[in-house]
Amino acid sequence: MHPAYSVILFTTASGAGYGLVSWIAYTVLTGEVQNGAALNTVAFGLGLLLIAGGLLSSTAHLGRPERAWRAFSQWQTSWLSREGVVALATFAPILLLAWAVIIRDVSPSLAALAAVLTIIGAGVTVYCTGMIYASLRTIPAWNRPVVAPIYIVLSLTTGGVLYCALMAAFGRDIGSVGWLTLLAIFASLALKAFYWGDIDTAPRKWTAEDATGLGRFGRVTPLEPPHTQPNFVMREMGYKVARKHADKLRWSTTLCLGIIPGGALLLALLTGGVFAVVLTLAAVISAAIGVLTERWLFFAEAKHIVTVYYEGGAV
């Protein structure tokens, strides 16, 4: 599948933003919430910037961005529409939570309610994003139960690393968010390893013989292409660049998204102080590169059934 850069940017940026606000909501519920308007303003500002910026960038791949508002209407059947509706609704508890944490004139129970709704809204939005891909049976590499959970753990990983770096930069003790982020990093690595093994060993179910219905007469191979230059279908679904480099890119994803930020965060938790500032900043940069590579590879590695009409073989 052709990786649209606006979609990669949207899913990774808004994922990190939802992860970040979810971790702040978690600290509100555990009572570990950080004091100080400056840190909280920067944290919520960054979270909302990533979420809103991501949502806006997702409209850049639309043919008619000015009609994007119509996408809120079909939530009964479409995961894309559900994502839009939940994303919009989740702004309310996030803004209420920001008010509660920064201005602090909200009752504790209302703040707790905002925190719970923020976590639920963020989780459901990221789950909907994952389901847009996971629900497509035409793309076997995406149509797997593990795909939507991966979107959620990657959101918690990137958002967690970001929040740890902010706390360290403002001279705070990272606390339990750091240890739980380590857990999320470990879960990301485990799920991605499982995912790659799963797509590599899954049987290729759909053949050119099934697609043409001509299998009963023998083996089907393309002879005359229907057009001389690639059309939309081939440009969109027939992307091949990454498959050649898949092994290297998977390895660099593991390194940048897992091993480096995991190691840096662990050291930061053990050392603290100025070391923590540098180490968590390195973790953020590495995780950003890692998640962008992961998302690009997620698109570029996935093969669409329609390619058997053009290339023969099986998907």
Add this chain to the structure above:
Amino acid sequence: MTALPATTEKKLGLVIDLDTCVGCQACATSCKEWNTAGYSEPLTDEEPMGADPHGSWLNRIHGYEVKSAEDNTSRTVHFPRSCLHCEEPACVTVCPTGASYKRVEDGIVLVNPETCIGCKLCSWACPYGAREYDYSSGVMKKCTLCVDRIYNETFAPEDRVPACVKACPTGARHFGDIGDPSSDVSQLVAERGGFDLLGAFGYKPVNKYLPPRPKAHDNGAAAAEAAHAETISSTPPEARLEKFFAWADKVLSR
């Protein structure tokens, strides 16, 4: 609405005969010609005279080699591919705006060019590659089953068929109600063993394909050929020489 109708009153669609299709592209060009001025926005071509000409077409004609494992012989099959107007199409249900819909009255799957946002998700959901995005107008294009021809009362009744059906020079394309078992197309499907593309995938395509007929030598032609070769080789050489002289005599006597 992108929710699918439970049933449709008719199941209008095409029956495509892979035995008689000669791959001439008349259906594809006729489709393009009609639909660029038809129901949706024009079917724009990018760089039509340049190095990388491409554009939206609603019908694509592949040619396949089909090689039998039994006798190692090959046949060429011309294979038109377009929207199958599925009974349960995910291209409709994934649409976030309701621009894609399936009509209750005849089962035709359409895109409203006024409300499509060009997110391309429907093209991802289609296993048949039937939807082609138009880079120029920013909306998705697909076969309309020539909805602006088949009900067009300004046309003579025999012209109220999709442009591809009207254009086919070998009669390889048939149009009708596949939901009505007594219709001509349904009877053709029953008689010739019409099949679904990717039936196991479960979108329940309405369009059907008719398989190529058995090859000529499969139904006795090979036997006749062998018998003929036998006749020649079993004729004694003297008799053949006499035949030659008889022929030479006839020619020279003219």
